Amino acid sequence: MKVEGFIFNFFGIFAGAAALVYWFWAKDPTGTAALTLCAGMGLLIGGYLVFTGRRIGMRPQDLPDAEIVDGAGELGHFTPGSYYPFFLAASASVAAMGLAFGIWMTILGAVMTFVSAVCLVMENFWRPPLPED
Numbered sequence: 001m002k003v004e005g006f007i008f009n010f011f012g013i014f015a016g017a018a019a020l021v022y023w024f025w026a027k028d029p030t031g032t033a034a035l036t037l038c039a040g041m042g043l044l045i046g047g048y049l050v051f052t053g054r055r056i057g058m059r060p061q062d063l064p065d066a067e068i069v070d071g072a073g074e075l076g077h078f079t080p081g082s083y084y085p086f087f088l089a090a091s092a093s094v095a096a097m098g099l100a101f102g103i104w105m106t107i108l109g110a111v112m113t114f115v116s117a118v119c120l121v122m123e124n125f126w127r128p129p130l131p132e133d
Contacts, residue, residue, distance in 0.1 A: 001053030002062055005046050012042025084120035091116050 019035035022028070053062075060070035095109025 001049045001056070001059065005049035005053055008042050008046030008049060010042075010046075012039045012044075012046055015039035015042055082120065082123060084116055084123060088113065088116040088120055 015035050016039035019032050019039055022035055023032040026032075060066040063070070091109055091112030093109070095106050095113055098104070098106030098109050
């Protein structure tokens with residue numbers, strides 16, 4: 001993950017420098033805010049990738065002499081199917097419709113969105129996957 005982290009950190013530094021130059025040259029707060037947010041996004045993702053890369057160590061993609069077979073094997077656990085994304089989208093839609101129909105619907109949708117998001121995140125902790133034979 002070192003390469004990915006370097007690319008995103010380089011993008012964040014470049015966007016930050018571009019924001020400074022843009023601010024002094026154009027004096028436009030909208031473009032400066034957009035470039036600053038892009039810089040923050042790049043540095044946030046780059047920092048996460050560098051931190052995660054230190055935690056998990058070298059991957060086959062990071063080694064210059066790696067072979068294709070070095071990347072074979074299990075990549076991790078991925079949930080095969082879940083209904084929670086549907087409920088999350090539906091409850092977010094209820095919250096958005098509440099802006100037109102009334103505050104009570106917004107509050108109800110926000111609560112439903114929070115519950116659906118918690119259920120989606122905690123799904124594998126409540127019912128851990130069965131080991132494959």
